[in-house]
Amino acid sequence: xxxxxxxxxxxxxxxxxxxxxxxxxxxxxxxxxxxxxxxxxxxxxxxxxxxxxxxxxxxxxxxxxxxxxxxxxxxxxxxxxxxxxxxxxxxxxxxxxxxxxxxxxxxxxxxxxxxxxxxxxxxxxxxxxxxxxxxxxxxxxxxxxxxx
Amino acid sequence: xxxxxxxxxxxxxxxxxxxxxxxxxxxxxxxxxxxxxxxxxxxxxxxxxxxxxxxxxxxxxxxxxxxxxxxxxxxxxxxxxxxxxxxxxxxxxxxxxxxxxxxxxxxxxxxxxxxxxxxxxxxxxxxxxxxxxxxxxxxxxxxxxxxxxxxxxxxxxxxxxxxxxxxxxxxxxxxxxxxxxxxxxxxxxxxxxxxxxxxxxxxxxxxxxxxxxxxxxxxxxxxxxxxxxxxxxxxxxxxxxxxxxxxxxxxxxxxxxxxxxxxxxxxxxxxxxxxxxxxxxxxxxxxxxxxxxxxxxxxxxxxxxxxxxxxxxxxxxxxxxxxxxxxxxxxxxxxxxxxxxxxxxxxxxxxxxxxxxxxxxxxxxxxxxxxxxxxxxxxxxxxxxxxxxxxxxxxxxxxxxxxxxxxxxxxxxxx
Ligand SMILES: Cc1ncc(COP(=O)(O)O)c(C=O)c1O
Numbered sequence: 001x002x003x004x005x006x007x008x009x010x011x012x013x014x015x016x017x018x019x020x021x022x023x024x025x026x027x028x029x030x031x032x033x034x035x036x037x038x039x040x041x042x043x044x045x046x047x048x049x050x051x052x053x054x055x056x057x058x059x060x061x062x063x064x065x066x067x068x069x070x071x072x073x074x075x076x077x078x079x080x081x082x083x084x085x086x087x088x089x090x091x092x093x094x095x096x097x098x099x100x101x102x103x104x105x106x107x108x109x110x111x112x113x114x115x116x117x118x119x120x121x122x123x124x125x126x127x128x129x130x131x132x133x134x135x136x137x138x139x140x141x142x143x144x145x146x147x148x
Numbered sequence: 149x150x151x152x153x154x155x156x157x158x159x160x161x162x163x164x165x166x167x168x169x170x171x172x173x174x175x176x177x178x179x180x181x182x183x184x185x186x187x188x189x190x191x192x193x194x195x196x197x198x199x200x201x202x203x204x205x206x207x208x209x210x211x212x213x214x215x216x217x218x219x220x221x222x223x224x225x226x227x228x229x230x231x232x233x234x235x236x237x238x239x240x241x242x243x244x245x246x247x248x249x250x251x252x253x254x255x256x257x258x259x260x261x262x263x264x265x266x267x268x269x270x271x272x273x274x275x276x277x278x279x280x281x282x283x284x285x286x287x288x289x290x291x292x293x294x295x296x297x298x299x300x301x302x303x304x305x306x307x308x309x310x311x312x313x314x315x316x317x318x319x320x321x322x323x324x325x326x327x328x329x330x331x332x333x334x335x336x337x338x339x340x341x342x343x344x345x346x347x348x349x350x351x352x353x354x355x356x357x358x359x360x361x362x363x364x365x366x367x368x369x370x371x372x373x374x375x376x377x378x379x380x381x382x383x384x385x386x387x388x389x390x391x392x393x394x395x396x397x398x399x400x401x402x403x404x405x406x407x408x409x410x411x412x413x414x415x416x417x418x419x420x421x422x423x424x425x426x427x428x429x430x431x432x433x434x435x436x437x438x439x440x441x442x443x444x445x446x447x448x449x450x451x452x453x454x455x456x457x458x459x460x461x462x463x464x465x466x467x468x469x470x471x472x473x474x475x476x477x478x479x480x481x482x483x484x485x486x487x488x489x490x491x492x493x494x495x496x497x498x499x500x501x502x503x504x505x506x507x508x509x510x511x512x513x514x515x516x517x518x519x520x521x522x523x524x525x526x527x528x529x530x531x532x533x534x535x536x537x538x539x540x541x542x543x544x545x546x547x548x549x550x551x552x553x554x555x556x557x558x559x560x561x562x563x
Contacts, residue, residue, distance in 0.1 A: 005549065006167060006168070006169070006499075006502035006503055006549075007502075008498075008499060008502060008553055011498070012495075012553050012554075017553070017554065020554075021556070042510070043494060043509070043510055043511075043524075043525060044510070044511055044518070044524035044525050045494075045524070046524070066524060067492060067494075067524070068492035068493075068494040068495050069491070069492060069495050069554070070494075070495075123498070126494070126498065129494065
């Protein structure tokens with residue numbers, strides 16, 4: 001072959017594919033304090049988040065839905081990273097993930113596995129896939145703070 | 149015989165590289181590329197003939213009017229229609245269908261009347277009818293699809309009855325590729341005293357169309373899907389129908405006399421072309437019709453059918469790939485929608501793009517069909533005259549790569 005095979009290692013990092021193939025915290029919670037959802041009307045991707053929030057802490061979080069590897073792995077990583085976090089920490093992580101995806105900011109270790117989504121920022125048409133669950137989370141956190 | 153290598157020389161856009169590879173454009177059902185002849189016609193019009201049409205006395209106005217009206221004639225020849233005045237230029241298929249639902253529908257469809265559609269319609273052949281139903285109290289009925297992806301004709305037959313006022317069906321599905329027997333359905337409609345509307349957005353560009361033989365009442369399509377520019381659509385109406393209809397939009401160019409309280413309308417088709425139309429693009433569309441006419445629509449169909457058969461053969465050897473729609477290439481147009489069990493359509497489209505291969509992923513403006521298929525989206529490759537077997541092979545190679553990226557760790561070693 002004259003041309004080298006195109007590479008996708010930067011976009012489809014092993015961590016992303018792993019979360020896509022073996023989703024973490026997938027399914028409904030028994031007694032969520034918040035149940036929020038979002039769809040991407042352009043592509044039909046769908047994310048539902050169940051949150052169990054108390055004492056300013058995300059005690060438990062799960063997700064379900066369907067869509068591309070980016071939208072689903074982003075949600076899986078979200079639940080893994082934020083389970084047990086204080087609201088304050090969750091908001092900080094959310095801010096850093098959004099800055100990475102929207103502004104192309106360099107991520108730091110605090111966001112953990114989510115750093116793997118850095119390559120998505122370079123593909124503008126796919127950024128909305130990665131952001132979907134974070135928009136849903138934002139709404140869930142807002143609901144929790146107004147309810148409290 | 150179509151020779152894609154020769155044809156490609158007329159399409160400057162196809163000469164480029166995308167992501168370091170030669171562009172392979174397989175999104176023709178969304179819009180086709182434009183040959184140099186069309187682009188030049190557009191430039192030539194602005195450089196030599198630009199003027200507003202119809203009311204002008206000066207030389208340029210006469211020249212522009214003649215060129216614009218000549219394309220109406222060419223469109224009639226393309227459709228084998230006997231009268232150019234039965235053709236209205238719109239912006240696109242969508243506007244043509246809205247024109248019918250408004251200008252014909254509002255006057256003829258009443259509470260309790262039925263509008264028969266199918267589950268494989270594009271949103272532009274659903275929403276205008278839903279709006280009409282909401283305005284009038286009419287009822288929408290949707291005919292289903294067989295497991296093989298064909299229209300369920302028995303269901304259509306059972307659905308058309310004394311209450312049916314209009315039947316509106318896509319001639320060729322933009323997702324399944326299915327070619328529907330619209331002449332046969334039109335016959336059912338006529339027996340029931342209903343009108344037959346055909347969405348020809350995918351058929352006019354890819355199949356020989358003999359409008360009189362189709363026996364429909366309205367036929368709509370878009371120039372941009374058949375080598376022409378964006379911004380031009382066509383509505384053909386059966387002889388005499390347009391005369392019975394009230395105008396869709398009011399304004400300049402569509403009137404005969406304007407008084408303070410009311411006006412009288414211009415003759416058809418001008419009654420339906422209010423305001424300054426898209427003169428330049430209509431004229432450039434004429435060059436697209438010439439281009440297709442020179443090739444011959446029979447040859448276009450033969451080429452695309454052979455390519456579809458080849459694509460179905462190549463894709464069937466890809467692990468975990470399932471194609472939607474009829475199995476035989478002679479029962480479908482050059483559109484192949486598919487699912488892959490390891491990867492979502494968006495991921496497939498992203499990887500294909502990395503190979504320079506442009507395919508579409510999504511619901512293709514056919515959410516009722518997606519729901520029927522039980523999917524949120526499909527991947528779709530669609531063909532045109534400049535595509536060849538190499539393009540299909542580039543697609544197949546990209547899809548093999550999808551399986552390597554999304555397969556389990558053992559096969560990933562091959563990346
Ligand atoms: C079957 C069908 N109908 C209608 C349309 C709408 O065409 P346009 O967007 O040009 O109005 C399309 C194009 O996407 C189509 O494929």
